[in-house]
Amino acid sequence: MAVRVMIRYTPPVNLYFCGLIGSGKTTIGKRIAELLSLPFYDIDQEIDRRVGYSFHRLVQEQGWVPYREIEYSICKDLARMSRDSSAIVSMAGGTVRYEWNRDILAGTGPVILLEASIPELARRVQNAHRPRVNPGSTSQEEDLRLLWEKHGHKYLASADLRYQTEGKEIDQIVKEITQLILQNPVFEEFRKGIPLTPC
Secondary structure (H helix, E strand, O other): OEEOOOOOOOOOOOEEEEOOOOOOHHHHHHHHHHHHOOOEEEHHHHHHHHHOOOHHHHHHHHOHHHHHHHHHHHHHHHHHHOOOOOOEEEOOOOHHHOHHHHHHHOOOOOEEEEEOOHHHHHHHOOOOOOOOOOOOOOOHHHHHHHHHHHHHHHHHHHOOEEEEOOOOOHHHHHHHHHHHHHHOHHHHHHHOOOOOOOO
16 A cells, blocks of 8 residues: 555545556445445446447447547546535546546545556456457457556556555455545545445
């Protein structure tokens, strides 16, 4: 676990999970939102809802540009929503790679980067048939490795806190991150928007 210098946010604020695909953003974010009695939003799932079918199909049929346009629209909506109430948000795997997304979400809440090794991430998504970002890559693992080599610094720069998920069961991860949220000063302003504190 690593924490950067604390940024001052003005409540209410969201809490964002970022990371490469397979890092556990959706599973972990949803579990913690339930524990804290907060709304949960998943950007990929919201894209599915808006287009009326899987974002995998959207990318396969139209490429990544329409996906990124819808993603940006969702980020703008999430930034506006944070002015009224707090929520937990699972970013898409590539959300923080794009400056326009980072800019619109800046100041709307702390970001937790979920980490695992590239081989572990590839193992987790080996049966998911997710569209690759690098068309020339020969495997999901190579695609992820190329992504991290090129864009890893953007994930690291976006994170208020980094959390290592590898080798841990989901219940342990949820418990540890929840404790960090309730105790770490990085999340002080976010805590003001939590309606219930779990026992």
